[in-house]
Amino acid sequence: xxxxxxxxxxxxxxxxxxxxxxxxxxxxxxxxxxxxxxxxxxxxxxxxxxxxxxxxxxxxxxxxxxxxxxxxxxxxxxxxxxxxxxxxxxxxxxxxxxxxxxxxxxxxxxxxxxxxxxxxxxxxxxxxxxxxxxxxxxxxxxxxxxxxxxxxxxxxxxxxxxxxxxxxxxxxxxxxxxxxxxxxxxxxxxxxxxxxxxxxxxxxxxxxxxxxxxxxxxxxxxxxxxxx
Amino acid sequence: xxxxxxxxxxxxxxxxxxxxxxxxxxxxxxxxxxxxxxxxxxxxxxxxxxxxxxxxxxxxxxxxxxxxxxxxxxxxxxxxxxxxxxxxxxxxxxxxxxxxxxxxxxxxxxxxxxxxxxxxxxxxxxxxxxxxxxxxxxxxxxxxxxxxxxxxxxxxxxxxxxxxxxxxxxxxxxxxxxxxxxxxxxxxxxxxxxxxxxxxxxxxxxxxxxxxxxxxxxxxxxxxxxxxxxxxxxxxxxxxxxxxxxxxxxxxxxxxxxxxxxxxxxxxxxxxxxxxxxxxxxxxxxxxxxxxxxxxxxxxxxxxxxxxxxxxxxxxxxxxxxxxxxxxxxxxxxxxxxxxxxxxxxxxxx
Numbered sequence: 001x002x003x004x005x006x007x008x009x010x011x012x013x014x015x016x017x018x019x020x021x022x023x024x025x026x027x028x029x030x031x032x033x034x035x036x037x038x039x040x041x042x043x044x045x046x047x048x049x050x051x052x053x054x055x056x057x058x059x060x061x062x063x064x065x066x067x068x069x070x071x072x073x074x075x076x077x078x079x080x081x082x083x084x085x086x087x088x089x090x091x092x093x094x095x096x097x098x099x100x101x102x103x104x105x106x107x108x109x110x111x112x113x114x115x116x117x118x119x120x121x122x123x124x125x126x127x128x129x130x131x132x133x134x135x136x137x138x139x140x141x142x143x144x145x146x147x148x149x150x151x152x153x154x155x156x157x158x159x160x161x162x163x164x165x166x167x168x169x170x171x172x173x174x175x176x177x178x179x180x181x182x183x184x185x186x187x188x189x190x191x192x193x194x195x196x197x198x199x200x201x202x203x204x205x206x207x208x209x210x211x212x213x214x215x216x217x218x219x220x221x222x223x224x225x226x227x228x
Numbered sequence: 229x230x231x232x233x234x235x236x237x238x239x240x241x242x243x244x245x246x247x248x249x250x251x252x253x254x255x256x257x258x259x260x261x262x263x264x265x266x267x268x269x270x271x272x273x274x275x276x277x278x279x280x281x282x283x284x285x286x287x288x289x290x291x292x293x294x295x296x297x298x299x300x301x302x303x304x305x306x307x308x309x310x311x312x313x314x315x316x317x318x319x320x321x322x323x324x325x326x327x328x329x330x331x332x333x334x335x336x337x338x339x340x341x342x343x344x345x346x347x348x349x350x351x352x353x354x355x356x357x358x359x360x361x362x363x364x365x366x367x368x369x370x371x372x373x374x375x376x377x378x379x380x381x382x383x384x385x386x387x388x389x390x391x392x393x394x395x396x397x398x399x400x401x402x403x404x405x406x407x408x409x410x411x412x413x414x415x416x417x418x419x420x421x422x423x424x425x426x427x428x429x430x431x432x433x434x435x436x437x438x439x440x441x442x443x444x445x446x447x448x449x450x451x452x453x454x455x456x457x458x459x460x461x462x463x464x465x466x467x468x469x470x471x472x473x474x475x476x477x478x479x480x481x482x483x484x485x486x487x488x489x490x491x492x493x494x495x496x497x498x499x500x501x502x503x504x505x506x507x508x509x510x511x512x513x514x515x516x517x518x519x520x521x522x523x524x525x526x527x528x529x530x531x532x533x534x535x536x537x538x539x540x541x542x543x544x545x546x547x548x549x550x551x552x553x554x555x556x557x558x559x560x561x562x563x564x565x566x567x568x569x570x571x572x573x574x575x576x577x578x
Contacts (some may be wrong), residue, residue, distance in 0.1 A: 016361075068387045122314045125275050127300040130309040130328030130377045 002201040007176040011185040012205055014093060018168075019161030022100035023154050027106050030153060031146065034112035035138065039124075056106045060166030067171045071095070086152060091173045096181065099167035106158035111156055115149020116142065148224060155217040158161055159210055182206050229253055229381055229413035233279030235271055235291070244268060244437040248287040253413040256428035256445060258421070259278075264437040265417045269385050273300035273308050273416070285381060305336070307379030310385040313370035315358040321369055322354040328377025336378045338408045347406055348372050364395040371403055375412060382407065384416040388423060397496045399576035400426050422498065422577070425449055425462060450546070458502035459546045463574070466494045474517065474571055480543030485517035489570040494576040501535065501548035503573035507566040508557045516568040524563045526556070534559070538567055 002013075033052055037045065048104060055063055071078045071089050082089060089095045127137040165183040172179035174188060186202045189195030232249040238536045257265050258280065259495045270276045272283060277298060283291040285306070290299045307328070315324050327343060345351045350368060353361060361369065367387065374382055387403070407414050416427045424431055425445045433440045433448070443451065453459045454547055465484065466493070468475035477484045486497065503514065522538040522545070529535075534554045536547045549559075549565065557565065 077353075120314060122310055122312070123316060125270075125273075126308065126310065126314045126373075127316075127327070128271055128275065129304075129306060130373065131302045131305075131331030132327070133300070133302050136331070141316060 002197050004198075004201070007180065008185060008198070008202065010177045011202070012166060013178045014096075014179070015181040015183075016209070017164055018096045018164075019098055019158045021103060022161050023098045023108075023158045025097065025156060026101050026105055026157060028156075030105065030112055031143070031150065032107050032110040034116055034146075034149070037109070037141065038116040039142075049198065052109055057104050060099075060103055060164070061170060063218055064099055064167035064170030067099060067102065069094075071171065078169055085214070090171055091175065091179060093172065093179050096164070096168045096172040096179055099171050100161040100164045103164055103167050104160040107160055107215075108153035108157045111153030112149040115146050115152070116150065119145045129218055148221070151220060151224075152217070155213060162206065162209060162213075210216045212216055229255070229415075229432050231255075231381070231415070232282070233285045235267070235268075235278035235283060235340050237267060237276070237278045238269060239267060242267075242432050242437060243295070244271075246434070246437075246439050248432055248439045248442065250430065250432065250442070253411075253431050254407075254428045254430070255413075255415050256424045256431035257415060257417045257433045257434055258424050258448060259419065259434035259440075261419055263306060263434050264274070264313060265419075265434050266385055268434060269308075269383050269415070269417055269436075271354060273383055274304050277550050278558055302331070305332075305380045306377075307374035307377050307382045309367075309371050309382065309384045311386045311392045313358075313366035315361075315366055315369055315373070317358060319358070321350070321356050321358060321568070324358060324369055324372050325354075325376050328373060332378045336380075339376055339378055339412075341376065343410075344376050344406075344530060347403060364399060367391055369398055371399075371406065375406055375410060379501050383417070384414060385417045386419070387416075388418070388420075394578050397426070398424070401494070401496075411485055418450065420450055421452060422460060422462065426496070450528070450530075450535060453501070453533075453535055453548065454566070456549060459535065461499040461501065461504075461545050463497045463499060463543075463575075464494065465497060467496075480541030482520060482541055484573045485571045488574065488576050492560065497574040498577055499545070499569065501546045501576050503569060504538075505568045506536070506547060506549060506553070506557055506559070507568065510566055511568070512566055515570070517571040518569040520567050522565060522567045524559055524561055524565065526561060527559055528563035538565075540567065 038149065041156060069075050069089065071082065073079065089098065123141055124137055127141045132140060163183055163185070168181060169184060174180055174184045182202055182205065186199045187197035189202065230251050234247045235244070237244045242264065244267050247322045255266065256262060266277070278291060278293065280293045281291065289297060290304055291297060310359070316327065322352055325344070327338065330563065345354070348368060353365060353369065358369070364463050371387065388399060391399055411573065418424050418426070423553055428445050430442065431445050431448050432442045440507065449459055463479065465477040465479060465486070468477050475488045475490060477486060488495070499554045521542045522540045524536055525539050526537040527534055530548065533548050533550055536549060536559060538547060545567065
């Protein structure tokens with residue numbers, strides 16, 4: 001029976017924390033972007049669609065490198081926004097959150113959009129003729145009817161976040177106890193001699209968390225179907 | 229209601245060019261499917277923008293392209309009942325009903341939930357989820373929801389097209405009575421002539437994106453006799469008695485025998501103009517159960533045949549006969565003749 005070290009426990013906790021924070025942070029933005037893509041016709045819609053979906057097709061390492069260029073000390077955001085405010089992101093767990101958010105974002109938007117597209121346009125029109133403005137309608141009709149999409153998107157993004165590796169290792173590094181998540185810890189064990197057993201043990205932890213999350217999702221959807 | 233509309237709108241290859249002004253509380257928009265009725269309604273409700281034009285309701289301008297003015301739908305106080313109920317699935321009946329009421333300026337809250345529930349008899353449904361309602365109940369709740377938003381005008385876009393035939397006229401009477409009780413003017417859109425006649429007084433006709441005329445609902449029905457459609461007399465009959473398997477109603481000061489097993493207190497029947505047989509003199513004995521002495525009040529040409537308006541006591545019937553028959557019967561205005569109708573000729577509409 002392998003015994004986890006302190007930094008292994010920290011890696012497990014950090015993985016969960018990064019995935020949760022990234023998911024919660026992305027939820028409002030994911031909802032807003034999905035709303036724009038589903039209901040609004042505007043100039044630049046195709047461009048937005050491409051940008052949002054780009055992380056799905058780009059290698060995560062490329063995303064990590066672009067983020068590093070953007071957020072690093074000489075990057076646009078790093079130099080002009082973060083440094084004057086005294087914020088340091090690169091090589092902190094926050095950078096891992098950002099990397100995870102960017103990589104998982106298209107999955108979340110897609111799930112929410114799939115749910116939103118099933119909302120009958122007439123419900124939105126009915127709401128408007130009943131005196132609700134557009135924001136009122138978003139909050140009281142579109143949002144509650146998008147709950148399934150929001151849940152599915154969150155679970156998908158959380159699961160994807162747990163496995164984030166390529167982008168994270170570039171912007172957050174692989175510092176045990178600070179930015180090391182489960183995949184990074186596994187990578188380190190695999191590349192060191194006699195680390196196989198520990199790598200396998202962490203793999204099992206990873207599999208367990210994923211299975212629990214998927215079962216939770218299944219349970220939730222069944223409950224919601226019954227409630228309907 | 230005082231509605232002025234002068235709008236143009238292009239949708240793909242379809243072009244709507246409507247120009248009309250109407251005054252009255254029970255107006256209809258009649259025309260074939262695909263003629264632009266629904267587009268017109270969505271422009272009035274503010275759900276779509278016209279390309280050009282002007283819309284005003286009761287003196288307030290709702291849209292004016294020359295001033296770039298567009299009042300959004302939520303500020304127009306125009307309620308809408310769609311073809312399907314479109315109830316909010318995440319809310320129960322009560323919260324569906326109150327959706328518009330809560331957003332209505334307290335100054336205009338004339339219809340309240342209690343009053344509405346009373347009139348529409350939907351109290352037992354209030355705490356139900358909308359998925360547990362029957363089709364007819366759903367449409368009733370949708371109508372109630374629109375009325376409870378206390379609109380100054382109610383638009384009804386073929387509200388009965390998705391309802392079973394057997395329920396149609398029950399819902400029609402709900403609609404009509406509720407709007408009358410709460411004094412809500414409406415614009416009723418339909419391609420069904422019978423619905424139009426029951427619901428409205430005045431009708432504008434829309435064909436191929438253009439408003440082609442403004443007539444009375446009755447005039448529209450008589451006008452349509454020129455085609456092959458004929459004319460349907462509509463009789464709203466109440467409180468039947470049962471005699472020898474027939475329902476007997478009081479109608480225009482006389483008794484009317486109808487072959488129907490309806491036990492409802494009020495039933496709407498239709499009777500085709502071609503099912504009325506006219507006699508010059510009293511036939512001594514006939515198989516038809518209904519024989520009335522009637523006065524011819526007018527005769528009009530329907531093309532091949534003649535329409536004859538008959539006064540039976542306090543009621544009016546329209547019969548349709550061939551020109552040869554009219555000659556033989558010496559039909560002219562003021563003539564006293566007899567009309568016979570078989571009890572099975574009445575068709576119950578519900």
